[in-house]
Amino acid sequence: MNPVFEEYCRRRLEEIEAAGLPRQLRHWGTGTTRVIQFQGRELLNFASNDYLGLSVDPRVRSQLQVLPAESAGATSSRLITGNHSMYELLENGIACFKRTEAVLVFTSGYAAALGTIPALVEKGDFIVMDKLCHACLLDGARLSGALIRVYPHNNLKRCGELLQRCRAQGGRQARVLLLTESIFSMDGDLAPLDELVALKRKYQAWLMVDEAHATGVLGKNGRGGAEHFNVENEVDITLGTLSKALGCVGGFICGSHLLKKLLINRARSLLYSTGLPSVVCRAATAAVGVLQNDPAPRERLWKNIQRLANLLKQPVQVPIVPIIIGDERRCMEQAERLFQAGIMTPAVRYPTVARGKARLRISLTAAHTEEDITRLADCLRELATSAG
Numbered sequence: 001m002n003p004v005f006e007e008y009c010r011r012r013l014e015e016i017e018a019a020g021l022p023r024q025l026r027h028w029g030t031g032t033t034r035v036i037q038f039q040g041r042e043l044l045n046f047a048s049n050d051y052l053g054l055s056v057d058p059r060v061r062s063q064l065q066v067l068p069a070e071s072a073g074a075t076s077s078r079l080i081t082g083n084h085s086m087y088e089l090l091e092n093g094i095a096c097f098k099r100t101e102a103v104l105v106f107t108s109g110y111a112a113a114l115g116t117i118p119a120l121v122e123k124g125d126f127i128v129m130d131k132l133c134h135a136c137l138l139d140g141a142r143l144s145g146a147l148i149r150v151y152p153h154n155n156l157k158r159c160g161e162l163l164q165r166c167r168a169q170g171g172r173q174a175r176v177l178l179l180t181e182s183i184f185s186m187d188g189d190l191a192p193l194d195e196l197v198a199l200k201r202k203y204q205a206w207l208m209v210d211e212a213h214a215t216g217v218l219g220k221n222g223r224g225g226a227e228h229f230n231v232e233n234e235v236d237i238t239l240g241t242l243s244k245a246l247g248c249v250g251g252f253i254c255g256s257h258l259l260k261k262l263l264i265n266r267a268r269s270l271l272y273s274t275g276l277p278s279v280v281c282r283a284a285t286a287a288v289g290v291l292q293n294d295p296a297p298r299e300r301l302w303k304n305i306q307r308l309a310n311l312l313k314q315p316v317q318v319p320i321v322p323i324i325i326g327d328e329r330r331c332m333e334q335a336e337r338l339f340q341a342g343i344m345t346p347a348v349r350y351p352t353v354a355r356g357k358a359r360l361r362i363s364l365t366a367a368h369t370e371e372d373i374t375r376l377a378d379c380l381r382e383l384a385t386s387a388g
Contacts (some may be wrong), residue, residue, distance in 0.1 A: 100238065240254065
């Protein structure tokens with residue numbers, strides 16, 4: 001053991017503890033999208049991103065068996081021997097569903113962001129992004145070396161000013177990338193994609209939209225925020241994930257054939273990562289098929305969203321419902337009270353959200369029952385009454 005190194009780790013941990021921000025891994029038992037086990041207790045699970053319950057859908061789970069001729073892993077990167085036939089089926093399936101020219105699958109949504117953004121812009125270019133964009137977009141932007149400008153959340157006036165400034169500073173040849181999520185993962189609200197498209201056009205920027213939490217949720221056919229706002233043909237790069245409404249694992253980029261070819265040559269998180277096992281791609285392909293052909297899971301999800309909105313007497317736009325507490329320690333206490341009442345709802349604190357903006361983050365799914373939603377609403381009302 002290096003005593004200097006150990007002392008550094010101890011000191012940093014003490015600072016985290018003093019700030020009331022310690023984190024630890026819990027060992028969860030078996031469970032489903034709706035119910036999860038912890039230390040022999042059964043809890044209602046309102047922490048899952050499995051919005052449609054497809055991770056436990058028999059049509060998806062039936063694909064999770066390694067065939068005799070398969071290995072358990074891809075064994076190499078996609079650019080060597082890890083690009084098995086199931087990748088083509090999966091990418092074609094997503095492209096058909098998303099109505100896009102081409103799709104490239106990565107090992108995660110995070111990897112897709114980290115590989116794509118630096119492949120498109122670099123030092124001398126510009127990135128304009130919403131303040132509440134997910135960490136993967138911010139990290140990808142930082143890796144690119146481009147000049148980053150951040151506008152206050154959904155502040156279109158400031159976004160336009162920054163785009164105008166970047167365009168003026170860089171001239172007509174400058175590359176300007178506009179980044180946003182469609183559903184913001186911690187606030188449960190929407191980006192006005194139609195208005196962002198108008199700004200993109202005005203200032204000749206490229207628009208990249210993170211549809212991680214919107215795919216399978218928003219739009220008449222579940223294609224996401226771009227479908228919801230009727231701007232699918234105006235989005236240059238779409239980021240998605242297989243690990244939320246599709247219930248599997250992995251990420252993907254939708255766009256043109258040329259974009260896909262460029263990323264195959266320049267996206268470092270694709271070039272230098274072992275691919276996904278064929279069994280994972282097969283399950284994800286099945287999930288895409290369910291999403292395309294069976295509206296029932298989405299219908300159940302939206303019934304639950306409306307049910308909670310009615311019970312809480314407040315608008316609920318998407319499956320993500322933040323209950324803002326503010327103080328980090330009090331938020332942890334509220335989460336513990338829910339835990340003791342048999343409900344798992346995470347306490348989200350700095351640095352995931354700003355200091356003083358700690359919140360309980362509720363995630364609704366198609367797997368929850370009417371009784372589950374009622375029980376959650378009752379517990380939230382009790383917390384609010386005691387806090388008042």
